[in-house]
Amino acid sequence: MRTPSSISPLQRQRGVSLVELMIGVTIGLAMLAALGSLYVATSKARAEFNKTGEQVENGRYALESMVRDVEMAGFFGRPGLSASLQYNLPGACTTAQTSMGFDNTTSPITVPAALSGVAAGGAKPTCLSNMSTGTEALTVHYASGNVSATVSGTEYYLQQSSCSSDTRQLIYDSKTANFTLLGKTCSSGSPAELRKYVVRTYYLSGCDNCSSGGDSTPTLKVAEFVNGSIQVSSLVAGIQDVHLSYGVDTDSNGSPDCYVDNPAIDNSATCTGSSGYSWTNATANWANITAVRVTVLARNLDPTTGWNDTRTYDLGRATADGPYNDSYKRHVYSAVARLWNVGGVREN
Template identity: 25%
Template sequence: MKNLSKQSGISLVELMISITIGLILMTGVVQLFLSSRATFSTQQGLARVQETGRLAVEFLAEDIRMAGYMGCMSKKLNFTNTLNDSDTVAFDFEIGIEGLDNVGATVDDGYPDNIIQGTDVLVVRGANGNGIGVTRNNESGQLFAENSGVAATCDDKEASFSGLCENDILVVSDCQKARVFQATNLTATGGAVEINIVHSKDGSAEPGNNVASWGGNSSKDPDEKFGPDSQIIKMNTMVYYIANGTSGIPSLFRSVNGSAGQELLEGVQNLQITYGRDTNSDKVPDDYQTATEVGTAWEEVTSVRLELLVQSTEDNVLEDPQPYTFNGATENSPGDRRLRQVFINTVGIRSRLP
């Protein structure tokens, strides 16, 4: 039989010492966890800010480079816009690039109405996508082009051939002249190896054509003829602007051909733009000006300088508020603990540079 009098447990002092040591160890673990979490949140916020800034610059730069592009005839030496409402923001293809400077409380007609005050707006117009070749001389109200067999995503009631849809805004160019029009009807013809593109004054089309007949093959005017050396490409008007996104924070939006704006990138807080003007016709920018300073001289713009302010999508990723300098002004009290970074890039318009 064991002698129970020789067995003993932990004393109160030993228990208190053990608890104290455990608390000290737990405090260290918690501090390490909190420090690691804060570092992770900061690094994650920085990575997202940098990725957002990079993508925003790429989106804008890709369209800016192609501003005013109309196939091989991109100098507008002989350009005709046959659309109705050709002086509106969505369809004024005479102007390849333009913008608004520091939007006020009332936005100009034709622009989205939810643009954040004090930000800039960029409008880029031009042809993009794959072109299709004209197969024979046009007739007065129609063009004939190759049927590539590629379908596009169209509305249920619209036909699609060679990546085009009925009611698309198109440009036909032969390096000497270009004409913008709306395709009101697409059909396969010539044994399905080519398509017939009609450009009638169809009242159901938006905006529709104000000229249905070009004269075409029967005309003696060479400006009315587009033969097998011509190309047809889809035209688009892109409007880039800053508005509050679905999460409630500023984001970069894009509207195409007057459609509802699409949220591209969350966290783009501000966009400021200056335009490089060539005032002596040497194809080199002489000065960078705001949209207000450019006025109506958009044909002199050969490059665009972008300045974007990107913020982290989450608050409290920094220990203290982060002062920042943007567009020449310093903000010392941003009112939050978001991470911010400024991205600056200058992009040339290919058709206007040497």
């Protein structure tokens, strides 16, 4: 048996010195500080990524919603209405049946222009009370793609004839008894398709919740004709600005010959290649729109600490947007939408 005195100093158990302990603690604290800084930086990056991802989603959804409706504008049933139509320009807030733009007693028949709009600085429609001053609006008119509509008595519907013996091409009404047009078999047991009529107006508001004590989030809103009245709802929050540029077909071949900000005025100085076109009739100008360039400026919903937005944004106007000099990040999204139901007929 070995005695304690025979055990070498290297084999004896001993603790750490104070210096060693302090060095270990210092290294541990440095590692914790590094890990903490990494965690904070990662959390901030993740938060910014989430903000940007939400802004991208909102911007693209706003753009796609407007483009989809523009592409449907002017659809009043199956293709086949006379190419030589008369056009009306109902207001965005119109709800009376007699003022919605349809008249099947005229020859050729009268229908609403596929779309209309409010240019920047134009008169604000009365039903859009929270529309931001100086901004633009777009109203589209078309028949739904759903042919299984059931008459409710408060909505308006379109029925287009497929039978040569019908004395009317189109019926626009809200009462079941008035939809008398026939399908291809010209049989009373096979009525023509019935489609709900859609009127939507896209516009900008300075608030998502516009009630007393609400917020100040810029929002793209939609006013839709539903159950006999105009109903407004928020579509996408964080939409700072929208610019609409309208492609006018001045030679009736279906393709836009020039783009203007306001088709309701004389654009002869801008559309220099369309010298033979008359700009005197605002309704005709709107009826000749065959494309719309939609440009959206989307803003993050939450500010970014340390960020100052000194950028300017080109939406296609003569003057760029910004700088806003705030802590919100922004991005521009743009697309061109064709009015297939207007331009496509002319191309054929």
